[in-house]
């Protein structure tokens with residue numbers, strides 16, 4: 498989670514600020530700067546830029562083209578110099594749509610439901626676009642790899658989409674999980690030896706659940 502999860506004091510303040518026309522960007526920058534990458538996979542970390550989907554207080558840190566660029570730079574997908582062209586706002590919308598599409602597919606996969614055919618088709622179209630923008634290069638280790646320009650904002654979407662395609666191409670794995678924490682829903686790959694990781698971050702969602710259980714026990 499990219500905000501302090503235990504205390505949601507800032508949400509009513511944010512709603513109030515939005516009603517008054519305050520630019521939330523000045524506050525959201527702080528959160529995307531601090532967003533931890535807990536997914537263990539670039540596609541999952543990208544989808545995890547939103548949380549609490551379907552909840553009235555759903556959070557999202559991809560609000561501006563600058564957010565998208567910063568996320569890409571922090572994840573090492575983009576370089577230091579990425580100009581924001583006039584169509585950057587359109588790219589932000591495309592990236593957010595790609596993220597929602599991947600969320601629907603990952604959700605179905607984690608919860609052992611058939612992947613929605615229409616979403617698979619859309620992901621295929623996005624992947625075809627991504628590969629058209631890529632170069633297949635011979636890396637020093639002798640392997641061929643797709644490379645995208647690190648100076649273009651759309652590279653974030655291309656990298657996330659193609660990584661998502663690869664993730665879904667594998668057999669369904671019990672290692673792909675969704676955090677059951679309140680106000681969360683983040684995805685991650687469980688890389689623990691025993692495969693018993695439950696939370697996106699123990700010190701956030703795990704601790705929150707523990708504290709809640711203790712409170713309930715005390716009330717009894």
Ligand SMILES: [Zn+2]
Pocket residue numbers: 498676677678681682683696697698702
């Ligand atoms: Zn969580």
